[in-house]
Amino acid sequence: MAIKTIITEPNKILRQKSLPVKQVGVEEQRLMDDMLETMYDANGIGLAAIQIGVPKRIIVMDISKSGEKNNPMYFVNPLIKDKVDETSTYEEGCLSVPNFFAEVNRPKECHVEYLDYEGKKKKLKAEGLLATCIQHEMDHLEGILFIDYLSKLKKTMIVKKLSKQKNRPDRIIV
Ligand code: NI
Numbered sequence: 001m002a003i004k005t006i007i008t009e010p011n012k013i014l015r016q017k018s019l020p021v022k023q024v025g026v027e028e029q030r031l032m033d034d035m036l037e038t039m040y041d042a043n044g045i046g047l048a049a050i051q052i053g054v055p056k057r058i059i060v061m062d063i064s065k066s067g068e069k070n071n072p073m074y075f076v077n078p079l080i081k082d083k084v085d086e087t088s089t090y091e092e093g094c095l096s097v098p099n100f101f102a103e104v105n106r107p108k109e110c111h112v113e114y115l116d117y118e119g120k121k122k123k124l125k126a127e128g129l130l131a132t133c134i135q136h137e138m139d140h141l142e143g144i145l146f147i148d149y150l151s152k153l154k155k156t157m158i159v160k161k162l163s164k165q166k167n168r169p170d171r172i173i174v
Helices: 026-040 128-141 152-167
Strands: 046-048 056-062 075-081 085-094 095-108 107-115 121-125
Touching: 026 056, 026 085, 046 128, 056 128, 075 121, 075 128, 085 128, 095 121, 095 152, 121 128
Parallel strands: none
Antiparallel strands: 046 056, 056 075, 075 107, 085 095, 107 121
């Protein structure tokens, strides 16, 4: 397993549409292992392959609470089959939009079909945090970031600040 660099906004790669996986093989499993390690290292609860520059429809998540046993989840080619009209609101962040958080409304419940780590077909009824997290990650597969749901003004401000952060020289502590 290896920790990969997480791509941050603004970057065109994040706007790419990810492609379906034909078969879950050793290469895909290795990618999922790397994604999980990268996500844990960054203290995230979800990561899409495109965030480490791989345009494949693969997501890893772990929404277990700190102190609880790890509960990694793997979603390959996820599809939302059904969702409710009722929404829930969470303050969302994203490993590709570091240090910014904003409230986003999303359907409170959704039914997802996907392939698991072994390539087996699975169905999941997601609610609450799980539903929000999977929808956030599935947006990444379409090149959508949570800041796209904010007002144009707010989004522009965030992207501007992120660009400035990027242009800073490397910080060294000696
Ligand atoms: Ni994200």
